[in-house]
Amino acid sequence: MTVRTEPILDATGTPVPVARTLHWGRWAGAAAALAVAGWLAYLVVVNPRLDWSKVVEYLADDRILAGVWVTIEISVVATALGLVLGVLIAIMRLSYNPVLRGLAGGYIWFFRGTPVLVQLIFWYNLAYLFPELVLKIPFTMIGLKWDTNEVMTGFTSAMLGLGLNLAAYFAETVRAGIQAVDKGQTEAAYALGMTPAKRMRVIVLPQALRIIIPPTGNEFISMLKTTSLVYVVAGHDLMTNASQIYKANNLIMELLIVASLWYMLMTAVATFLQGRLERRFGSDAVRLVRGGGLAARVLPKATA
Template sequence: MTARTAPFIEPGGSEVPVTRTIHWGRWISGTVALLLAAWLAWLFIDNPRLDWAKVGEYLFNGKILSGVWVTLEIAVLATAIGLALGVVLAVMRLSHNPVLRSLSWFYIWFFRGTPLLVQLIFWYNLAFLFPHLILKIPFTQVGVFWDTNQVMTGFTAAMLGLGLNLAAYFAETVRAGIQAVDEGQTDAAYALGMTPMKRMRYIVLPQALRIIIPPTGNEFISMLKTTSLVYVVAGNDLMTNASQIYKANNLIMELLIVASIWYMLMTAIATWLQTKLERRFGRDAVRLVRGGGLTGRLRGLAGSRTIDQGAGA
């Protein structure tokens, strides 16, 4: 182990030598790992059985780009469904009503306990159980009905299956965020006479966002890749279209690389957006804005309540 020195200037102006050790073990292990990674990458790059020209040719193929767009649509819509339903399930799980708590618990247990692939196939083949979907006024013949096969397309089955499954995971995330809010905030809302719904909407959920957003971003990033399971229901997503192409020309590895490049690009963009959101809500979580935020809301609600009481008197 050798050492090198670097001068350190004291406040008085004199130099004090500082010895810094060179860890040869770290340099050797890092170099070996780098060479191993480069060797593995070269095995793929220089493989004569891989046609990189075809990878470039299909990278911006119209069918591939259409699949990318469908993948984004499914991921965004499924995440929106999952988040909206997850908030409802989380509120039900924290409710004092035992029926609502039990229903929420059962939903979360069921959708987390069954494979996502099974759920997608189930929704896609829903017509075996219900050939028609009927919406009518109870005890009357007034209503509308649809052919289930026409409604439950690959896209619809994918969006519904992924969204309902994701809601079970979002419910636990939102519940943890709600429970992390300081009890003093809810006590203040109680003191102001706020209803449970207003308390949840104006006090608890806005503060829980800074805890909910990071795992929500992770779930969306995971959803981008999970959409590849839509392949089994022919949802016209990126993986489905890529598989249709390589089944026709037998360029299996080339099309898989094309799909991987697009998945990595979408993941990189989503990760960047998630970082921006985390920084934004992280600053808002510790910044006190005069006349705004929770303090402003409580003051405004307290003022309006005082005015109402004075008017009533």
């Protein structure tokens, strides 16, 4: 549909004024929504049972800041673990080997089918099944042994529980990105004599990144908030430390607001970084330049 932007002229060439349509319903709806939002915010802000001075005081509390740092650590490590495993599982899922495909499918089904909270509690209580973790060289007496309770701390349990769960979702994201790469790229790689591993590493995965990165950023942002479940295994994250403080002083709502403000700040920073990544990799994307009714494919400059 073509939108006319030129002014309408009368017989004498004078522009005819155009009357703007007033959408009263839109303004009324916006005013009502703004009034409700302002009313709810007012009820919270002026509530006499809420001590805002304590919110300001605990925002920079050492225990809260330590919890923020642990939350960031868990999020970064779990996301890195999930991404590495996700790429491996996605490749297995696309393999021609039915055993590898079956194992990858079973992994995805299991970890996507069980709640994250259950997985966290399972890893934290792994000592019930295996009191000791043993790493032994086959057919020899050489090996290492650890006490499971010492290894499976709150941080380790959180890293494994969140990372392994996230790998199942990353696997599907990576698989979709790999399958979105044009098959001609694969055929050209085979024609050049590349091995399947080199083809995947050099040709397919770099192009699939443009599709993988946006949902990966979303998963990381989701991970920042999911770490709040770590309080059930005493992982010393933000939510754990905040809950320990309000259990001692009974400032439940104040500490929940403090935790929420920090989560929103971390989410805002992660969203900004995600946008930068998307712009960085989007600049290398294939673009269509239209001119003279024809579309020309423009590829990024080759590097030496």
